[in-house]
Amino acid sequence: MMLPGSSVTDTRRRRARLIAAVAAPAAAFLVVSLLGATAALSGTNELTVPGAGVTTMLRAVLLAAFSLQLGEAAANRLTRTIPDAPELAPRSWGLTAPVAGFAAAAGQIVVLAGDGSLAAGLTSGDLVGTYATRPGGLALLEANGFLFAGACIALRRPGLAPAPLSLVAVGEALRAHPEANTPLLGSLLTLIHLSAAALWAGGLVHVLRTMRLWRGRPDAARALLRRYARPAAALFAALAVTGTFSTLRRLPLDAVLTTAYGRALLAKLALVAVVGALALAARFRLHRSSDPDSPAGPVRPARAEAVALGAVILVSAVITALPVPAASG
Incomplete structure (x- = not known):
């Protein structure tokens, strides 16, 4: 029999864990957004970009909203391919994501x-007058993209x-890539x-x-993660190849440090390497465990993978707010 005091204590502990789970990522988001560009520019003798902190924050929200909405649409298609899948579905972020993305684009x-x-x-x-500039026009294009997606x-x-x-x-x-040489590529x-x-x-x-x-329904859950893992491997390869070529085109080797x-x-x-390792761990456990939620199952490393991917998005937003070195050719 559970005592009333222990029930209250458990409720308080769950509440404290929930607050910590929300507060820690929020604090990290604010610190990296507001100070990430400044920290990266320290000691480089490069000009500070005006409004780099707020720009990073807005761009992080925009990229996250784009990822969540596009990813939800793709995952829903995967869900429909699972035989005898449960009818339960998580609450859609279909309106929240485009509203946040529109606000971030308009904020830019x-x-x-x-x-x-x-x-x-x-x-x-x-x-x-800002609409007539190239950055303003592209931000307006992105805002319209989120607006039309929300309308759908x-x-x-x-x-x-x-x-x-x-x-x-496209925006x-x-x-x-505003450079004059091979901008389409x-x-x-x-x-x-x-x-x-x-x-x-x-x-x-x-x-x-x-x-x-x-x-x-652990069988259906494993089947869904397995269906996701197949295209995810191709996505990782595309990410690595395009990222490597983009870096070689834009960043001279002597400017890396x-x-x-x-x-x-x-x-x-470094974060992408961590994500890759976590992805491999999740896929390895997927083939060894019949219960995804068990301690040896794939859910824990997959959750850590999702958190690390969020950090990649945040650092990517920081990169977009930094001055680009002269291309090597």
Whole structure:
């Protein structure tokens, strides 16, 4: 028989764990967003980008929203391929993600209008004039992509939402490669890189949320993770290849340690290596354990993989707010 005092204590412990689980990632997000670019620029003699902290935060939200919405659409398709799958489905982020993405894209327009200051952009920024600039026009394109995707969800046509999300991917690809030499090649590499990363990260999050609801059906949960693991391997390969070629095109080898861009890229590569190791551990356990939620099952390393992918997205946002070194050719 459980005593009333012990029940209250357990409730308090669960509440404390929940607060810690939310507060720790939120604190890390704020610290890295606001200070990541400054820390990377320290000692490099490079000019500080105006509003780098708020830009990083907005871009992290935009990339996360894009990943979650695109990944949810892809994971839902995988779920429908599982024979005799339970009808339970996690609550959709179909409206939350596009609203957050739209707000982040619109926020970037305001920051551009205020020369790096969100407050100045809101009070005295020339928003109409900002649309005419290349960065402002691309941010507007991405905002429209999220707006149309949200409209598809609101009109109960979620299967059409990935189509307008392509505007976000194209906007990001064009924004990342303003160089005069072979810009189309660079944009294509970024387009593939971003799409693969979004499908991998967002898809894994939705698969794990679905598996949590399917705990009573471990066979279906394992089948879903197995279906996800197959394309995830191809996505990892696409991510590695396009990332390598993009780096070789944009970052001279002698600038890897002496520029903020190079330092942040090394941090991202280290995180990607961790993600790869966790992915291999999860896939290895998937073939050895019949119960995904057991201590020896694949869920724990897969959850750690999802967290590490979130860190990759955050560092990627930092990289986009840093000055790009001169291309090697």
